[in-house]
Amino acid sequence: MAPIPDFPSKARAASAPRILIVGGGAGGLQLATRLGSTLGRRGQAQIVLVDRLPTHFWKPLLHEAASGHRDPASHTIEYAAQAKRHGFEFVQGELRAVDRARRIATIGAVVDQDGTQIVPQREMHYHDLVLAVGSVTNFFNVPGAARHALPLEHVGHAEDFRKKFLAACAKVNHLADAPAPSPARPVCINVIGAGATGVELAAALRHAVGQLAAYRFRALDPVRDVRIRLIEGAPRVLPVLDPRISERTQAQLERLHVDVLTSTRVARVEEDAIVTSSGERLPADMTIWAAGVAGPAMLRSIDGLALSASNQVIVTDTLQTPDDPHVFAFGDCAACPSGASSAYLPPRAQVAHQQAVYLSQAFARRLAGKPVAGFVFRDAGTVVSLGQSGALYQADLRVSARSVIVDGPAAAGLYRLLYRKHLSGVHGIGRTLLQTLGQVLHSYGRPSIKLH
Template sequence: MNNALFTPVADRATCVPRIVIVGGGAGGLQLATRLGSTVGRKGLAEVVLVDRYPTHFWKPLLHEAASGHRDPASDTIEYAAQARQYGFHFVQGELQQVDRIQRLATLGAVLDADGVEILPQRVLPYDDLVLAVGSVTNFFGVPGASQFALPLENVEQAEDFRRKFLAACAKANHLAEQRPEQPVQPICINVIGAGATGVELAAALRHASNQLAAYRFKSLLPDRDVRIRLIEGSARILPALDERLATRAHAQLGQLHIEVLTGVRIAQVAHDSIATATGDRLASDITIWAAGVAGPAALREIGNLRLNASNQVIVTETLQTPDDPHIFAFGDCAACSSDGTSRVLPPRAQVAHQQAVYLSASFARRLAGKTIAGFTFHDAGTVVSLGHAGALFQRQLGVHRRSLIVDGLAASGLYKVLYRKHLLGLHGTKRTLLRSIGDWLRGWNEPSIKLH
């Protein structure tokens, strides 16, 4: 190939090293931005970001896109534009294979919506390869789950859910208009998994049903006609967080008329129902799976790297793979130990953010010939949004394993700050401020939910 981006390693002896980052999620895009604007702009390294999609959307906001509270088109970031602004290259494609000996990453062909090839399969040489490919839904082998339960991994899936939800509400509203004297068969939405994602989605859907009834579906009675179940296999919701926070969240979900089922294991998922391990059958018009994540299956096919039981790449304290010091992994796809223990850091945006900051500094030190310290995670706390019902915040104090818990307006403010912090790391202060003002103006002039 004539494009200098694909010059083989053997022919680049006098060139600067090439750092290839695969995955433009919360961590990958931030790492590319930081490295591009530092070592890239200084000519110390060539930074390349690879992603199968042309745009970025912050994954923690997917539940807002799924419920219609956020239009993804207003919050996506064009990788090509970000690359031009901050001194790195963008290549679209999906990682298929890694030749660790030759240091070659093979990218799959890019197809359009009709399956027509836009870009062919390509080979991208690298000096250092950083895997930031995120996670996928873990269905835990439950029969029918992968076929009939909707995951929530990207914008396309969020939009698919939103369209199904909107269509179900329109149908229920029509039946209520045609037969006002007869009770309407409720729309049954089952959210499997009551971690932060499941709780936030359930709360957002209740508010969405209320807003749709107020704006468009006048005959729809949300509390009666839209039945939302939140189903958790553990003894309580939010099992990874403080029990006091879980208790508060449970109570607030009850006030939102969301049915919470705990200690319930899913045995099977069908197109119109789910079956529990105890033999109960729950009707379901829409089932969404938020019960767990794992590393993408493609990680088993590339580079023969060591993986854990959750299909995550095992890494050292410097986020390098023990199999190859030229391959790094971080974020949801990496099994990084917590404080030197056997526990793995959870798949959270703040983990990926801190690891991106660490890697940008460690690459700069490595290029300067300096020593590299290991990564240390500092828990900044967890915020769980309950939509217009507020939010809950928890942070470990480190004193006798006690936690600080905040709710109400203060926690809601913290939740909004998280996304602004993400934008700040990508755009800087001025552009983030302008974007925030634009969001505020849209909020005054447009409905708080997508109505079509």
């Protein structure tokens, strides 16, 4: 007979300090899972996860959802189910305000699609507040960008883009398949920002067009009828990585017939075009903005919270705010010192993962009255996916002056492994293996892209 989980009594749990984690992204969900499985189950702390959505989707895969290569419904995690399995509580709602003096967080009401209130606004006391609210798109005050360019922050954005992309391909296919076809302007998709997200999205869209032509839109010429531009203000794509990986990536994108425009700054975004700083007007059926991130505007409403120029919460090396040891922040919403320089750590999934592991151990040590060392980030390298064309991996192994670059099957396998590593962090190895097997079996007999 399986042992009964050691859940604490209600009285014991009610007297334990409450750790309130706001944000169920890659870092927040993993931290809640780790703390719930340890401190929560032992009754040493109440672990509460707050998120405005009921489900989690791993953000680095949003470009695959936007291109139709991954069905979000098969890759979401129900927060309530995760909470039941791992000894924490899930509360749906959006953080509205924080009273740091009284240690009270105000959680906004939950409403349905018609605006009808389901759950009213609530107040929750906390002993420690952990902000893991991620990031939002930074439009850098470019005129028209917030109105006409699509962001890629969550599944809803990815689905909106995918449907518009599918409709545009259907329209141009219809014109090409007409009894007396006439030359039509190609569908123009502008991806602004050639960091990892922009590069991965551009490559995924180019592959998606080919698959749509093979499965459904037989009159569609993938190269002639769909034009994909990748626009970057810096002199090269992937500007924060090794120039060698930038060169290889751009060469591969050009082989995929992606128009790469570097040293090109966007001055204005219009409904049907973007205008560059040189005055050139580039037609656009869809424009997606992947040029930068910032902390959510909500952070500015928390009195006394020190914020960086990118609206991120400034924290010490213990991930606590300088003037309030009961408020923590990590992941994309935090400006954490890198240690090696005066710069902050970049908003990357592996940073959030390592910080979640660190905080889970730090909270346990604090409750035990033990000292806590500062967080140290260990860069495991960067991998960029080019879809069916493979991937590129860069790492600084500190054995030579130059970074190590890996491509081909090894890099592609490493990219796939990153998602499984995330899943094992929230599900454990056993459940992750079962889920992976189920997804592989489910993929047999199904098209490699979502067709509707």
